[in-house]
Amino acid sequence: MTRIAVLGAGKIGEALLAGLLAAGRTPDELVFTERHPERAAELTARHGVAAVDVPTAAERSDIVVVAVKPQDIVPVLAELAPALREGTLVVSLCAGLPTSLFEGALPAGTPVVRVMPNTPMLVGEAMSAISPGTHATEDQLAAVEKLLASVGRVVRVPESQQDAVTALSGSGPAYFFFLVEAMIDAGILLGLPRAVAADLIVQSAFGAARMLRESNDHPVILREAVTSPAGTTIAAIRELEKHGVRAALIAAIEAARDRSVELGRAAARP
Numbered sequence: 001m002t003r004i005a006v007l008g009a010g011k012i013g014e015a016l017l018a019g020l021l022a023a024g025r026t027p028d029e030l031v032f033t034e035r036h037p038e039r040a041a042e043l044t045a046r047h048g049v050a051a052v053d054v055p056t057a058a059e060r061s062d063i064v065v066v067a068v069k070p071q072d073i074v075p076v077l078a079e080l081a082p083a084l085r086e087g088t089l090v091v092s093l094c095a096g097l098p099t100s101l102f103e104g105a106l107p108a109g110t111p112v113v114r115v116m117p118n119t120p121m122l123v124g125e126a127m128s129a130i131s132p133g134t135h136a137t138e139d140q141l142a143a144v145e146k147l148l149a150s151v152g153r154v155v156r157v158p159e160s161q162q163d164a165v166t167a168l169s170g171s172g173p174a175y176f177f178f179l180v181e182a183m184i185d186a187g188i189l190l191g192l193p194r195a196v197a198a199d200l201i202v203q204s205a206f207g208a209a210r211m212l213r214e215s216n217d218h219p220v221i222l223r224e225a226v227t228s229p230a231g232t233t234i235a236a237i238r239e240l241e242k243h244g245v246r247a248a249l250i251a252a253i254e255a256a257r258d259r260s261v262e263l264g265r266a267a268a269r270p
């Protein structure tokens with residue numbers, strides 16, 4: 001039995017706890033820490049998992065998952081460091097924070113794995129990218145892969161690619177939400193009731209995502225299949241190209257990557 005502690009059970013931390021339980025872990029394999037006692041009690045009532053303090057979490061666990069906001073990391077690591085048992089694996093879900101920051105604050109030789117998840121973890125459909133720190137072994141990386149596979153899909157990337165991952169899949173759901181919002185507005189402009197427009201677009205997004213994943217076809221092939229000569233789709237595509245939507249997406253994702261680099265640098269400053 002691998003005992004897991006989640007430090008900071010906010011949106012992502014709670015999603016991970018819920019996902020692990022849904023995947024068959026029992027509440028006694030899990031613990032979490034939270035700053036606010038009311039929130040802790042609420043989570044225990046909802047999931048049956050015990051809230052503990054950081055030293056107890058470290059003492060009882062084989063894997064400690066850190067899921068606090070990057071700006072809260074320093075006090076959490078200061079509390080964790082003296083309590084950590086030798087060989088305990090530390091998994092960071094904190095956007096932008098390098099494994100070296102954890103390795104510098106925790107006892108020498110602590111194995112660390114950095115993860116960039118995303119919010120679809122809430123529905124068991126996360127996309128997580130994982131990178132080992134200096135001391136994490138192949139077995140430990142595989143254990144993290146298995147852990148996260150119960151709440152979505154997992155890829156391994158070198159840590160140098162984590163800023164690009166953050167920009168693509170970490171922030172990615174927000175771009176799709178933005179597109180859906182704009183398409184619902186278009187439906188309203190065309191005279192459809194909001195609820196009908198929302199149904200049409202959300203189901204189309206869901207269907208398109210399943211086709212992309214299940215067919216494995218390149219998006220161009222799937223798009224060409226609905227783009228008939230002199231038809232409606234090509235009229236829309238011409239407008240998208242005229243308004244530079246492709247270039248806008250590329251620039252937006254590049255800006256997100258640059259911001260991730262900047263945040264990582266700020267967090268690494270003493």
Ligand SMILES: NC(=O)c1ccc[n+]([C@@H]2O[C@H](COP(=O)([O-])OP(=O)(O)OC[C@H]3O[C@@H](n4cnc5c(N)ncnc54)[C@H](OP(=O)(O)O)[C@@H]3O)[C@@H](O)[C@H]2O)c1
Binds near residue numbers: 008012068072119
């Ligand atoms: N949400 C996303 O889309 C997303 C995607 C990828 C990665 N992440 C990463 O996941 C991490 C968590 O994000 P989130 O969106 O879940 O944030 P969140 O909802 O704010 O969750 C963080 C939780 O940690 C608690 N906390 C802070 N300091 C603590 C301490 N010393 N001891 C115990 N608990 C403490 C916070 O309590 P308070 O309410 O008191 O602050 C909060 O409940 C972040 O590092 C973020 O970069 C998030």
